[in-house]
Amino acid sequence: MTGPAHQPPAEPADTARTDPLVRLSLEQLRQRTSMKWRAHPEDVLPLWVAEMDVPLAPAVTEALRAAVDLGDTGYPHGTGYAEALAAFAAERWSWDGLRVEHTALVPDVMLGIVETLRLVTGPGDAVVVCPPVYPPFYAFVGHDGREIVEAPLGPDLRLDLAALDEAFRRARRGGRRAAFLMSNPHNPTGTVHTRAELEAVAVLAREHGVRVVSDEIHAPLVLPGAVFTPFLAVPGAENGFTLTSASKAWNLAGLKAALAVAGPEAADDLRRMPEEVGHGPSHLGVIAHTAAFRDGTRWLDDLLTGLAANRTLLGRLVAEHLPGARYLPPEGTYLAWLDFTHLGLHDDEPPAGPGVVGDLAGPARMFLDDARVALSSGHVFGTGGAGCVRLNFATPPAVLREALRRMGDALRMAG
Incomplete structure (x- = not known):
């Protein structure tokens, strides 16, 4: 396994932000009892199901x-x-x-x-x-x-x-x-x-x-x-x-x-x-x-500012840690689609049909097992999904940095 014991560091002061994505610590998030934070052990960074790591809007x-x-x-x-x-x-x-x-x-x-x-x-x-x-x-x-x-x-x-x-x-x-x-x-x-x-x-x-x-x-x-x-x-x-x-x-x-x-x-x-x-x-x-x-529109605007910053950060992290991945920056949502098909990581994926949200295969299985990062497995999204993963970047920047570092280490070991 590559680096699952490492905890995401605090963001440097010169990149401090005021959006909702930086309000909660990893320790606070792990107190949540929803699916995102309880479906996997505590050493796993969950970037899969579409829940955001934010406090509620005050309104x-x-x-x-x-x-x-x-x-x-x-x-x-x-x-x-x-x-x-x-x-x-x-x-x-x-x-x-x-x-x-x-x-x-x-x-x-x-x-x-x-x-x-x-x-x-x-x-x-x-x-x-x-x-x-x-x-x-x-x-x-x-x-x-x-x-x-x-x-x-x-x-x-x-x-x-x-x-x-x-x-x-x-x-x-x-x-x-x-x-x-x-x-x-x-x-x-x-x-x-x-x-x-x-x-x-x-x-x-x-x-x-x-x-x-x-x-x-x-x-x-x-x-x-x-x-x-x-x-x-x-x-x-x-x-x-x-x-x-x-x-x-x-x-x-x-x-x-x-x-x-x-x-x-x-x-x-x-x-x-x-x-x-x-x-x-x-x-x-x-x-x-x-x-x-x-x-809640003012809170939403702050969130969008944070998501845009995370989108930019994710692009840099993909280029640094996952240079073999195909990634088109999303125009909306807080979901990113990463394509690893040319690396052959999906050759053993099951022929089962799409629709089973928790089913894992290919790169999503590898990243969970070897990097302790939970992602959504591409094959459940239908034709064109095998060999891909969906990543939820609505998380604190420090968590995103640590997750991509782990994924990069796992990919290098797999190669």
């Missing part, structure tokens, strides 16, 4: 504390969450088209995706995805009796419109219904789709009669150099849907609440969503997500 803490002090822990009610999201979208993305009456409260984004797909597809129908892509797209959709049709990303990790066109044709074969489940921004690559790309998607979807369901959970996490465009804001997307929440941008995955948003032509479909779906979200979750979108 969220205050809203939750006030609710608990009041005993306000009943059932959710009202449209405050949707109103906060609409105001945030108008301010942040200049999108004035989000209508509160065209939203529905759902337990979380993935369960909301399943319920939305049920509105426009049935068992045996097809759902198109663009791998490598978020593994639960495979698991949740497949378990609900839909067939997955892949349209892999291009070599530049962007949407391949020709592949998407062909996938839409296959998905609609025999007259069956079909949907395109899109990740916008894209998980795991951090690609932020451009307005032109989204407009082309809308045209293709209309041409083939495919309904688009856009997962925009990472939408607030667009980094400098890119601009986020909501899918429903582009021409032709009026019959589409968006699912979103504050859970990734404000680290609220444990406080369940999300919103399904319908374009104007899809509003009647959304009204068919079963009433009991709205029983799943937590009232405290709704309070937290509402506070984040309404009052």
